[in-house]
Amino acid sequence: MTRNTEGVLVAVASALAAFGVALVEFAGGESIGAQVGLTFLVFVIAFGGIHVALRAWAPDATPLLLPPVALLAAIGFLEVYRLSPYRAGLQRWWLLLAAAVTCAVLAFLSRAGLSLLRRYRNTMLLVAVGLLLLPNLPSSGPLPIRGLTQGGSRLWVVFDLGFTELHFQPAEIAKVLFVAFLAAYLADRQAALTGAHRKLGPIRIPEPRQLVPLIAVWAGSLLILVYQRDLGASLLLFLTFAALLYAATGAAGYLVAGGLLAAGGGLAAWRLFDHVQRRVQAWLDPFADYADTGYQVAQGLFALGTGSLSGSGPGLGRPDLIPNAETDFIFAAVGEELGLAGSIAVLCCFALFLAAGFGIALRSRDRFRTLLAAGLTFVIGLQTFLIIGGVLRVLPLTGITLPFMSYGGSALIGNFLLLGLLARASQEERS
Amino acid sequence: MNGPIRRLATALFLCFTVLLGAVTWIQAVRADTYRSDPRNARVAIAQAGKERGMIVSADGAVLAESVPDEDDPRRFTREYPLGPVFAHTVGYTSPIVGDGGLEAAYVDALRSRRDLTLSDIVAAILGRDLRPRSMRLTLDSRLQQIAYDALGDRAGAVVALDPRTGAVLASVSKPSFEPTLLGGADAAANWDQLLQDPGRPLLDRATRELFPPGSTFKTVVAAAALEAGVAGPDTLFDDPSEFQLPGSTATISNFGGGLCGNGSQVDLMRAFVRSCNTVFADLAIQVGAPDIGFMAEALGFNRDLDFPLPVAESVFPTAELENDDAALGQSGLGERNVRATPLQMAMVAAAVANDGVLMQPYLVDEMFDPDGNTVSRTEPEVLSEAMSPETAETLTEMMERVVTEGTGTAATVPGVRVAGKTGTAEAGQGRSYPWFIGFAPVDDPQIAVAVMFEPLPAEGTSETGGRVAAPVAAELIRGWLETRD
Numbered sequence: 001m002t003r004n005t006e007g008v009l010v011a012v013a014s015a016l017a018a019f020g021v022a023l024v025e026f027a028g029g030e031s032i033g034a035q036v037g038l039t040f041l042v043f044v045i046a047f048g049g050i051h052v053a054l055r056a057w058a059p060d061a062t063p064l065l066l067p068p069v070a071l072l073a074a075i076g077f078l079e080v081y082r083l084s085p086y087r088a089g090l091q092r093w094w095l096l097l098a099a100a101v102t103c104a105v106l107a108f109l110s111r112a113g114l115s116l117l118r119r120y121r122n123t124m125l126l127v128a129v130g131l132l133l134l135p136n137l138p139s140s141g142p143l144p145i146r147g148l149t150q151g152g153s154r155l156w157v158v159f160d161l162g163f164t165e166l167h168f169q170p171a172e173i174a175k176v177l178f179v180a181f182l183a184a185y186l187a188d189r190q191a192a193l194t195g196a197h198r199k200l201g202p203i204r205i206p207e208p209r210q211l212v213p214l215i216a217v218w219a220g221s222l223l224i225l226v227y228q229r230d231l232g233a234s235l236l237l238f239l240t241f242a243a244l245l246y247a248a249t250g251a252a253g254y255l256v257a258g259g260l261l262a263a264g265g266g267l268a269a270w271r272l273f274d275h276v277q278r279r280v281q282a283w284l285d286p287f288a289d290y291a292d293t294g295y296q297v298a299q300g301l302f303a304l305g306t307g308s309l310s311g312s313g314p315g316l317g318r319p320d321l322i323p324n325a326e327t328d329f330i331f332a333a334v335g336e337e338l339g340l341a342g343s344i345a346v347l348c349c350f351a352l353f354l355a356a357g358f359g360i361a362l363r364s365r366d367r368f369r370t371l372l373a374a375g376l377t378f379v380i381g382l383q384t385f386l387i388i389g390g391v392l393r394v395l396p397l398t399g400i401t402l403p404f405m406s407y408g409g410s411a412l413i414g415n416f417l418l419l420g421l422l423a424r425a426s427q428e429e430r431s
Numbered sequence: 432m433n434g435p436i437r438r439l440a441t442a443l444f445l446c447f448t449v450l451l452g453a454v455t456w457i458q459a460v461r462a463d464t465y466r467s468d469p470r471n472a473r474v475a476i477a478q479a480g481k482e483r484g485m486i487v488s489a490d491g492a493v494l495a496e497s498v499p500d501e502d503d504p505r506r507f508t509r510e511y512p513l514g515p516v517f518a519h520t521v522g523y524t525s526p527i528v529g530d531g532g533l534e535a536a537y538v539d540a541l542r543s544r545r546d547l548t549l550s551d552i553v554a555a556i557l558g559r560d561l562r563p564r565s566m567r568l569t570l571d572s573r574l575q576q577i578a579y580d581a582l583g584d585r586a587g588a589v590v591a592l593d594p595r596t597g598a599v600l601a602s603v604s605k606p607s608f609e610p611t612l613l614g615g616a617d618a619a620a621n622w623d624q625l626l627q628d629p630g631r632p633l634l635d636r637a638t639r640e641l642f643p644p645g646s647t648f649k650t651v652v653a654a655a656a657l658e659a660g661v662a663g664p665d666t667l668f669d670d671p672s673e674f675q676l677p678g679s680t681a682t683i684s685n686f687g688g689g690l691c692g693n694g695s696q697v698d699l700m701r702a703f704v705r706s707c708n709t710v711f712a713d714l715a716i717q718v719g720a721p722d723i724g725f726m727a728e729a730l731g732f733n734r735d736l737d738f739p740l741p742v743a744e745s746v747f748p749t750a751e752l753e754n755d756d757a758a759l760g761q762s763g764l765g766e767r768n769v770r771a772t773p774l775q776m777a778m779v780a781a782a783v784a785n786d787g788v789l790m791q792p793y794l795v796d797e798m799f800d801p802d803g804n805t806v807s808r809t810e811p812e813v814l815s816e817a818m819s820p821e822t823a824e825t826l827t828e829m830m831e832r833v834v835t836e837g838t839g840t841a842a843t844v845p846g847v848r849v850a851g852k853t854g855t856a857e858a859g860q861g862r863s864y865p866w867f868i869g870f871a872p873v874d875d876p877q878i879a880v881a882v883m884f885e886p887l888p889a890e891g892t893s894e895t896g897g898r899v900a901a902p903v904a905a906e907l908i909r910g911w912l913e914t915r916d
Contacts, residue, residue: 029505247435290470298470304457305465306473318473340458344451351447358440362433374436381443385450392453 006063007051013070014043020078020314027315035085042092043074046099050419053103057110058427064356065423068349069404075346076405079333082315083326087407094409098416105420114424118368121184128177129220131170135228154228171224171233172401172414178237179244179379180421183371186248190367217241218261222269229275232386232400238262240379247374248367283396296323300391303329303336304343311339326407328399331391346405347388354381357422364429373425376418469529476526480506484541484565486521486533489600489796490914492572494521495534509534509614513572515607516579519635520570520740520794523610527618531610533566533794536739540564540798564806567796569598577910578603581903587884588636588773591907594781594870594879596811597790600911602774604636638742641770642883645856645896646706647866648765650779650826651747653703655726656718657822664700664825674709679757683712683764686855686895703829704837706853708764715763716756723763724749729817730789731778732771739794745775765856777881780868783830783850784876787823789814831873834901839867841901844909848873851904853896862886863893867900871908878911880904 018040022032047070054061073095081088109116117124134157137147148156148167159166221238224230242258245251269276278293286294286301299322307317319325319333326333335343357377364370380403390397401411457465465471486495494517497507509524511517522532530538543563554561578589582605591601606628612621625633634640656662670692674683691697691707702710715723727747728734736742748768752759761767774792782789790811797808818826830850833839838853851869858864863886870879882900886892 250435302471305462308462343454385446
């Protein structure tokens with residue numbers, strides 16, 4: 001596949017987004033007007049822009065990354081538009097901004113290279129931790145920036161700009177910085193981590209001193225869970241950390257220890273917190289408490305079942321009956337209106353993206369790039385699995401966004417930042 | 432390092448395989464379960480605001496129609512011009528509480544097919560007509576209104592059948608409700624209010640509730656006796672003031688106490704005309720549970736009736752009466768565990784009227800397209816040949832004398848030969864269910880009716896069917912024969 005094919009596919013995705021908006025307008029009895037053209041224009045500028053930036057600053061990067069992202073963004077945008085044209089209008093601006101971030105990352109790193117990140121790994125950790133702590137700012141006060149509790153979780157930050165308020169979910173950006181830090185840290189400390197082992201019977205266990213960072217991150221994740229009640233971010237960060245430790249050392253003990261700690265933390269959270277218990281209850285039997293805790297999951301299942309094989313068609317279903325359809329439950333909205341065909345298409349797009357990402361990691365000759373690409377890909381894959389698994393009742397619902405598809409500016413910016421880093425890793429590996 | 436990354440990637444892809452399996456399970460295998468879950472409002476919402484076909488009465492009155500909204504001609508509001516008079520039969524359509532009555536039973540025929548679903552597009556390509564169908568009912572709006580008015584403020588039900596075809600001419604249940612209340616914005620609140628109303632206005636007493644039929648059930652016992660040759664109208668029975676139930680200390684006495692005849696012997700004709708409990712308890716035991724049960728089942732008891740509205744199954748517990756003559760004696764009077772819907776008792780009268788042949792009751796006369804062309808029409812069907820024409824003729828003679836000289840004189844219609852049977856089923860605390868079943872004219876039956884009132888709430892307010900229910904039947908018969916002229 002060549003860069004030209006990438007350009008064609010991106011144009012097709014843009015056209016699909018516009019066509020989807022036209023179908024929604026038509027289904028709502030509106031005449032087809034400015035929204036269609038505006039959507040096409042924004043997609044062409046955003047993804048065409050990234051395409052051009054790739055040609056200019058990362059010409060050797062794999063062309064397999066951008067098309068699945070463009071298609072996912074198109075399908076996601078179509079459902080956001082169907083659920084709330086107002087939010088879709090905002091989402092268009094976020095899309096432009098996120099694409100600008102990707103282009104900026106590509107332009108900036110074209111000179112310095114990814115090794116720049118390696119040098120500033122501790123700064124990135126500090127920024128990530130700072131971002132994660134931001135929602136704990138007081139909810140009211142003289143500061144123009146404050147925390148916000150929504151749906152029982154405290155994961156939002158509000159910027160008061162005077163004329164308007166900007167809502168921001170810092171964990172979405174922190175996760176990228178955190179993965180970049182981890183990749184740099186593990187690349188530097190590889191020898192120490194793999195060298196020393198103690199033997200406990202037949203099992204090799206790492207030196208206790210080497211377990212300190214693992215336990216520190218585990219404690220940090222628990223803090224996020226306790227103070228921000230953000231089950232999704234907590235699980236995502238911790239499991240990504242355990243996976244990267246395993247990738248760096250090859251010691252399955254880290255995975256086992258990570259799995260045990262996650263299970264122990266989860267069990268403790270389940271014993272201690274109502275909101276975790278409710279989610280587990282809604283997972284085991286969403287219809288037991290249909291009117292209250294099980295309502296969202298049950299509505300998701302109704303949406304998917306009503307959509308059946310071919311879906312209702314864009315604009316013709318009722319995904320608006322699902323609470324938070326445009327964020328956590330965007331997958332159920334897609335399943336209702338585009339059917340099983342649409343659901344499988346979305347899963348395949350994610351699988352293609354993951355395959356391209358892991359391909360970059362496996363071909364990289366540099367430890368840092370390998371770990372960075374693997375970590376960034378893994379975090380997208382895990383996040384997708386956690387939220388879609390929650391919607392499909394494979395897992396308890398964790399309440400995180402679906403990458404590239406859900407409504408939300410911070411999520412788009414974080415994930416497009418990730419896209420830029422992955423493309424850069426691919427460029428360096430091939431040139 | 433590549434080994435662990437490969438394994439991580441493999442693990443993620445396995446997770447995605449699980450997602451693929453789960454989404455296929457939900458959207459392909461379990462799709463219909465979720466789609467049709469009553470808590471899933473999507474199907475009802477999809478139908479709301481869409482055009483539906485009309486429902487009209489046999490005499491052409493509009494019972495339900497979709498009227499385009501003023502500001503959005505693509506959306507429709509369902510209107511029910513006759514409201515509560517037809518609420519239980521025609522039903523209602525609601526995006527919040529779902530559909531009821533014929534609106535629910537015929538939703539697929541009534542709905543517009545221009546939804547652009549895949550199957551509709553295929554049907555359109557094949558040249559099928561996608562416009563909504565309309566339906567003409569067998570119900571007559573004038574007779575329905577007479578029945579509705581005649582029941583007054585009391586809880587009760589009326590069913591009128593054409594005995595020759597089984598067409599339901601009227602089916603009214605009171606108290607009733609305004610069906611448009613369930614279609615508007617306040618549907619959920621109105622629904623809750625109707626559900627909590629102690630008068631149970633949503634309940635269709637004509638078809639969905641079982642009542643003790645009382646002495647109207649003597650018609651079934653008499654039919655079984657005549658058919659089995661156990662007795663004829665002239666057969667003499669003892670005439671005690673109390674009938675001792677076998678194997679029991681309980682006794683049966685006549686309504687209001689006293690004798691049936693002169694105190695020595697009385698014939699079956701007189702016992703039927705005066706509705707003597709002593710004689711019919713005796714007769715029921717002589718005929719036996721199997722023969723009465725056989726006749727009851729031929730007339731529709733213990734059967735799942737094929738009817739577009741949900742119908743409660745009327746009960747004659749043959750098996751438990753076979754070795755319990757005391758219970759059988761009481762059951763012969765339509766008490767104890769015998770239960771029937773008003774529709775069921777109208778079918779009993781209709782079978783006698785139609786020379787013993789019971790016709791399948793039906794509500795929908797025909798379906799027609801928007802051009803008025805008939806698409807399908809219901810052909811009358813025989814449900815069973817319940818009794819011989821001779822038995823029916825004898826019963827008719829007995830029932831006519833109930834109206835001319837017996838307990839049912841209040842059902843008299845000047846110039847018309849009316850046949851009938853009264854019933855006064857016990858409801859406890861000195862209260863009763865007044866009943867009347869009958870048909871007219873005797874020489875050319877055109878209408879068979881069942882009238883039933885629920886007991887008044889206060890103690891000691893027992894009323895006889897002859898006094899309360901028979902006049903309603905007379906009004907129906909008079910009204911129906913006038914519209915026929």
